Amino acid sequence: MRICLILEGSYPYTHGGVSSWTNQMINAMKEHEFVLWVIGPRAKDKGKFFYKIPKNVVEIKEVFLDDALRIKPDKKKLPLMKDEEKEALKDLLDCEHPNWEVLLELFQDKGVNPSSFLMSQEFLEVLQKLCDEKYPYVPFANTFHTMRSMLLPVLYMLMQDVPKADMYHTICTGYAGILAVTGGYKTGKPVLLTEHGIYSREREEEIIRAHWVQPAFKRQWIKFFYMLSDAIYTRAAKITSLFDRAMKTQIELGADPSKCSIISNGIAYERFCNIPLKAENGIIDIAAVVRIAQIKDIKSMIYAFHELKSKRSDVRLHILGGVDEEEYNEECINLVDTLGLNDDIIFAGQVDVTEYMKKIDFTILTSISEGQPLSVLESLAARRPCVTTDVGCCRDLLEGGPGDQFGVAGYLAPPMHREGIAHAMERMCRSRSEREKMGEIGRKRVDAYYRHENMIKLYEDLYKSAVNKS
Template structure:
């Protein structure tokens, strides 16, 4: 069996999160041949992997796609297209970010090999764009609308023209651009498509766009529709749509996925790697750990602000922020914030970088997670398996992990707070710091929860069953 795994902006170029999950996933299925079809933003990342994926015997092929290569496409001579009515409607719906016929679009840019740059400079494109301007953006400058729509269309049309690796199954780990490649593989070789979402991609992009300064306010709705359109393409064509927890499945159904195709497969961790990590001795200092990536979506700034407030209430506390750097500028801003707040880097706030989590976990009394968006965070599962309770933001299924899913009456193993709420986070950290016996009891219950419901081998069996079906 040959499975094409499709990833966007993560494995094998980045550490942590989905990348760590994917690496373990591949190694857990030695009898499956994997083709990796991976998307990165810049061609300079070519071959620069964070994992030794080239040494894995079951990874038989790696196909890299770089979005900045789309900007290098040159328009040739002027082309007069002869589209059918259905093709013209598909193109028009695509440009307007409506539900469209991806089969017609795949035919045009994959089989007929239309040059995206030629099309985006054609009379046909300008005619559709003019209609959009008149109907939806009568008060916007034509040039602004042109460049906005063109920036949406270039990567989409570029991806539709990529060479498709052969496989028996196409398995995409997100919607968006990765999902689009899944749709393309499904079209090209008429093979089944599986979608596994760790977070709801379209909802995450919507949150980003609402806050984004680079998107003109008049075009924010268009960008949001764009990402929902890409999600719709995969939901409608996937044989299975998996999610990590019940509420995510309900969201997928709300967004158009067929309920009969939607399956919950919870994350699993290697429980035995964490279950015997000893508890930290009571040395008079409470050590708090955060296993994250330095990225805006992890909201490290709120974490630092809240920790600063905590230090005003008690002095015997340390914060350890572990993990790699996704965003250099954001990382620098976080370090600057530490200085501005008068915290002592290296003393009461420590940045060890990328470390062996199972070793470093010995230093922690409990852990925190301040993400703005999550699915089912592995760092929380690993913390609980290590008998460390958690304070998290109420995102993804964090509350379910800390308080139990339906049918799980083990009890509370941590505290949830609203995202970006500094005071609430500081208060719950203070509450956790004050009671060592509570932390130990919560830790024991959390470990039991992971043992019962979140083991890696059980997760792998469920995905393997989808492949076998």
Template structure:
């Protein structure tokens, strides 16, 4: 089977949990041919892959959203049909546009995105929005804000569509729209896998973002909900990593019968024989994490600073790439300003080897799905302190039917005091730490093995294709 995987802002350009998952996923299915359809920000990244692509990746099609800014003004005037104008009106209002009409206009007919965004029709729609909902907002601000929202989407759906038997988006957003476009173009099924709930993550980012004026935050949130609804409404299968994520998908609008939980899995045997750290009088804490704002490294640094007043012989290893170089520099500067000792930034390392230096791990993310770093830590017998995001609490305490016990401590996000106290307890109670580590190891062995996850996805592919072929023959 020829599977087109659609990815936004991750594999193969950056390292991290989703990228690692995707790389291992493709390698584990040599019987399938994969086409990568990738969405990035800047064309400066074209071809700059951080991974050596597996042999069964036969094509890579790259889209860079900033290229939309270089589109020439739309000179050709189109006479819009009533259903086309209605689809565009619904699109600009961030309601539920007829995506098939938009696909026909911008992919089949090859209309220019700029022809609409510089048209009287667009200005008329914008005027209505300003008069009804934004009477005290400058029209020019609304014009530039909305055009910056809609131009990348229209540009994206203008692209040539690689042919495949099935389209698989690894998020909603732009990648989900492309999956639905591929399904429309070649009359084949498409499915969605969400590691985190894309809409909720974008909503959290917009609420905190300083680049979004307060007046437009609500509109941006509606925009991303519209993109997600386009995928939830039509995807033939929607998978998530844990039960609560599935519940959120259903609450947002997914049909329950099309939602499936497939937990992440790791290569347990690679980690299970890593020996515990030799006793040297120190307690070593590891954070295997990208240096990015969503991972909230600064709260970790502040909490470790407090911990050093309580315990002297403790070290913190922040292990991972500079995903956001500016944020990484801010973290280094924070360590310097606080004067906190024994914080190490080893960068990219062999995690299997480095795990031998660690007693336990910590994850301070603001948002997560089902973090591979926690599963890998468990498989190596290292318990975790995590924030209560995604399914971290479920990983620590077990899902329904798991009676193994507790494999770590869960604290509220951005709570320095709670995080510091949890790390202190893990440092001081050595026997409890060992017992938690063994519980985590058993949990991964029983419930989170990579081979089981791959088998589940193979089953889903077969199921989706069989249902589609059955309905297509009716």
């Protein structure tokens, strides 16, 4: 099979859960050919891959969002718009379930230039109606530039050349989902969706906190990302998620329950299960295996550790992972300095986690949003219990899901709750014997439910089923 994986802001440019998952998938399915159709933010990153590309990757097609800004209007006269095309464009602008097939015919088949369209009389007429109805007290120029920046990347996705494949498997909704819809439209091949986190919900959380979005347009931006999710939910032949609560959310957002199933993450259990426990040395070493990004909420972790340090002098925090956001990384380093924790918090960077784990007593994850974090699975497989925020699948990983009788493998705290996170860490520090007991429970849970070979078998079956039905 020739499988097109569609990724946004992850593999092969960055590390992290989705990137690690993708790399493992490709390497485990050596009998298949893979095409990578990948979206990055900046064209200057072209070809700058964090991973060594496996040999069974036969094509990499890179799409960069900032290239959309470089599209020059052409001199071709826009085709006379049909009523259904005007309606689809109006619905797109209003984020109200547009007819994507009509839009694809316009920008994929007829080759309408997105930049020319956004400067056309037709666009201005549609925009004027929207302003009159929804933004009568907002300057027209503000609305114009907001809507243009909202629509341009989507129209750019709709005009992309489609690589050949037997199926198009997108690993999120958003812009990647629109590429998948485009691939399915152009080739008639099946489209699959796997969500590690609920993309539209994550974007909503970001927009609510964002300073770059004018308050008048926050609701519109949130509707925009839900609209993109709906496009792929409606058109995917199969939709998978990592755990039950995520699948229920997909269904609440409009996914057909008959298309939905769960395929949990899996890890290479044998790499971690025999890592020896750390010898007693008078220090309790805590690790966060995490990329430095705002959604991982490193600042709350640092504040919580500062609270813990005020109660115990025998603790040390290791932050293991690369930097996704340079400015945020600087803020975290400055916060450590301001709190006087330079001797107690180690930014170790990208490391061999299996080796570093030998130095660690337990791990922590303070994310605002998660799916089913591989770092928690790896920690549990290595018999290191965890403190996590109660996001994504973390409660199931630490306390067990339906039918799981193993017991508790860690402590939960509310996201962004410094005192709660500090209290959970303090509880974990109290007893080495309790940590070892929880670690063994975690190891058994991963062995039973989260092995890599089981995950690969389920995706193999998914691919075969999709091809056979096409």
